[in-house]
Amino acid sequence: MRVLAGEQLWPPPVWMMRQAGRYLPEYRKTRTKQSDFLKFCYDTDLAVEVTLQPIRRFGFDAAILFSDIFVVLDALGYPVRFEKERGPVLTPLSSEILDTLKPERTHDHLAPVMRTMERLRAELPEDTTLLGFCGAPWTVACYSVAGHTTQDQTAARIGAYSDPETFQHWINLLVEASADYLIHQLDAGADALQIFDTWAGVLDDEGFERWCVDPTRRIVERVRAAKSDAVIIGFPKGAAGRLQSYIARTGVNAVGLDWTAPMDLARDVQKTVPVQGNLDPMRLVAGGDALDQGVDTVLRYLGQGPLVFNLGHGIVPQTSIAHVKRMIERVRSASDPNQKK
16 A cells, blocks of 8 residues: 555565466365356355465465456346356347346445455455455446457447447446445455456557546546545556556556556656556466566566556466465565665
8 A cells, every 4th residue: 555655665565466266276176165156256255265365375465355347247237147168258238238227236236245345354464455446347348248258359349439329328337336336345445446447458549538548537536536545556458558648537546557568668657656567477377587587577677666566467377376476485585676786
């Protein structure tokens, strides 16, 4: 939290996106206790357990609520399910579906998530930051238009161009539901929040402004209207060249950097707000010199400013636990670049 307030600390705090997940044997064991993934997310005992697992094993400086970006859709009544080996499957967006959604049901539907947050705050060490999150409206909408995961989100882009009124209506619903969800997370004990916009980088300039920046700005404003001191990290993946505009127009406190962000640009961004990132998750898979060099580069370029060390996106299931340990040890044992020799 000190870094997110603009302070430079050494060593920098460290956590990983998707740190509670399939690369951990204890997670895989816990996951067998509930066959349905959404029910797993709503099971407070199981969600608390898997959130705490990486904290126990690695001593990360932050825990992030175990949940999924699609719980907001589920709470609204949008048809979504998870299939083994395929992931989320949604009924493609239509005006007929939008007419059936019930924003008034989201608070009660997401109450189990709030109980998880309350339990986590009570059980975590006092000096471990508790992060809440939501998916950004554009990214959530991408999956709902296509009905599944795609690489360049052509369906969502075509849909936004072809029927902007329906798409805008859907984005508006997601803005309101997501902001309320984040406010409730803060009420339940979250210290800070992250907004994941995984597909921000596929948009052109006009689309980026309308579908990424504006919805995020509205969420930030709505959350801050309820919680004036709310600390919010924006993560517009693939949008490195637009980060300064994104920061200025959304009002986020900090930004997450993906691994494609040029380090010189990242260092300039860091003069404006704290940054988080941005080790390539594949370096963590590879290990060895590739991992060491990646860690050292992030620390060399960004260690003299406010930095939360993280990956440039989520850890992948095939990652070795030994590599995660090596990464953490290297971050925490590195020489402070601010110390004069």
